[in-house]
Amino acid sequence: MSKLADNLTQVQARITAACQQYHKTAPLLLAVSKTRSAAEIRALYALGIRHFGENYLQEALDKQQELTDLAIVWHFIGPIQSNKTRAIAENFDWIHSVDREKVATRLSVAVPSGKSLNVCVQVNIDHSPTKSGLLPEQLTPFLAECLALPQLSIRGLMAIPDPGEGNAQGQAFQALAKCLQQAQQSFPGAPLDTLSMGMSGDLELAIAAGSTIVRVGTDIFGARANKT
Numbered sequence: 001m002s003k004l005a006d007n008l009t010q011v012q013a014r015i016t017a018a019c020q021q022y023h024k025t026a027p028l029l030l031a032v033s034k035t036r037s038a039a040e041i042r043a044l045y046a047l048g049i050r051h052f053g054e055n056y057l058q059e060a061l062d063k064q065q066e067l068t069d070l071a072i073v074w075h076f077i078g079p080i081q082s083n084k085t086r087a088i089a090e091n092f093d094w095i096h097s098v099d100r101e102k103v104a105t106r107l108s109v110a111v112p113s114g115k116s117l118n119v120c121v122q123v124n125i126d127h128s129p130t131k132s133g134l135l136p137e138q139l140t141p142f143l144a145e146c147l148a149l150p151q152l153s154i155r156g157l158m159a160i161p162d163p164g165e166g167n168a169q170g171q172a173f174q175a176l177a178k179c180l181q182q183a184q185q186s187f188p189g190a191p192l193d194t195l196s197m198g199m200s201g202d203l204e205l206a207i208a209a210g211s212t213i214v215r216v217g218t219d220i221f222g223a224r225a226n227k228t
């Protein structure tokens with residue numbers, strides 16, 4: 001497992017260097033553990049990581065069952081089927097990929113009482129026709145609806161921009177940061193403090209634009225096998 005420790009040290013060093021270069025405070029490192037085993041999660045936990053991100057509900061539930069002795073904060077970052085909202089609301093602390101009113105409403109009513117679910121709204125920041133997420137111009141009315149739902153704590157925005165050419169990706173991250181600023185102005189008093197952006201290949205650009213959560217899988221755990 002020393003490979004895992006080496007990888008983690010390298011990712012943390014990249015984050016530190018980017019924060020120094022761009023004069024930013026360090027984002028939360030969310031370890032994306034899709035396709036990885038419960039044993040690998042346990043090993044990374046032993047190295048100090050507490051936040052883990054999963055994309056597939058059943059796979060996540062199986063691993064959670066093996067890891068109930070650990071104080072893990074679970075983040076759901078994958079596409080949400082509306083018939084899975086109850087299980088997601090019950091078994092995760094954060095959801096990064098809310099992009100439909102139906103899903104937001106169903107999550108809200110499924111949150112166990114006494115719990116508050118942290119939500120990021122997914123934004124299709126580069127207007128890609130094949131991607132999920134709201135278009136930036138749809139955000140304000142959608143956020144207004146979500147903020148009215150009980151038991152959801154609407155924390156901010158998430159995006160997965162394409163690599164693009166030149167500085168397209170950096171511009172996409174800056175555009176998402178601008179969307180969050182506008183939302184903060186439109187909804188003062190809302191707990192909108194989160195920009196979930198940046199992955200293995202682009203975390204420096206995301207930090208430059210003010211990321212508060214970077215979601216890193218490959219550069220911590222190694223390359224994923226294709227999911228079958």
Ligand SMILES: *Cc1c(COP(=O)(O)O)cnc(C)c1O
Nearest residue numbers: 032077199200215216217218219
């Ligand atoms: C898989 C995934 C990641 C991690 O990507 P890597 O390139 O492996 O770091 C981050 N965010 C989302 C939404 C993902 O699905």
